[in-house]
Amino acid sequence: MDKEKFVQNIKAYCALRGIKPTVACRESGAGRSFLTSLTINGSIPSVEKVQLLAQYLGTTTSELIGECPPNTPVFPEHPDLMLRYDKLSKEAQQEVMAFIEFKTAQEAKPVKGSIPLESLGDTRPAGVKEMEALREETEDS
Structure with missing residues (x-):
């Protein structure tokens, strides 16, 4: 050894x-x-x-x-980030992951032949526009 x-x-x-x-x-x-x-x-x-x-x-x-290589990397590229992430609450970790997913999607390149998101119009779930209209009516009253 x-x-x-x-x-x-x-x-x-x-x-x-x-x-x-x-x-x-x-x-x-x-x-x-x-x-x-x-x-x-x-x-x-x-x-x-x-x-x-x-x-x-x-x-x-x-x-x-040291008899065999580890299944996971022993030396992460940014160990300080991992240590700081591990110290966050579960809610804060979820927020960090959501932000990372957002940034990843933001930088993703469109697939050739795909429809640009802007041309799809309002992509919110059904009923959201109606709920916003009701809220605006109640706020104006």
């Missing part, structure tokens, strides 16, 4: 989840001094501790120790 790769993977998975490696080691049950034992003392970790840490970090032991 490549200990340097193992330590790098621990730090990478912790960064993805926005937690400190020492916190992950302590909370997983591997022990607060787990990384120190690996890096400074050169000790070989027990299978049990590696399994505890992998389970806590949401990965497999094989991925964590």
Whole structure:
């Protein structure tokens, strides 16, 4: 086992989840001094501790120790954005996703032969125009 790769993977998975490696080691049950034992003392970790840490970090032991490539990218292109997104409330996350979908649709190129949206006229659901007219009448009264 490549200990340097193992330590790098621990730090990478912790960064993805926005937690400190020492916190992950302590909370997983591997022990607060787990990384120190690996890096400074050169000790070989027990299978049990590696399994505890992998389970806590949401990965497999094989991925964590570097035997096989991860199923998901360990290093996202913009980890700071992911960490900030994860700290938002569920409602705020939904708003962010709606905005991303809006911007994606805005930048989408029309398919050849498609009808331009502007030529379709009013595309609101049925009854919306009538509801607006009623609202305007009640506001004017």
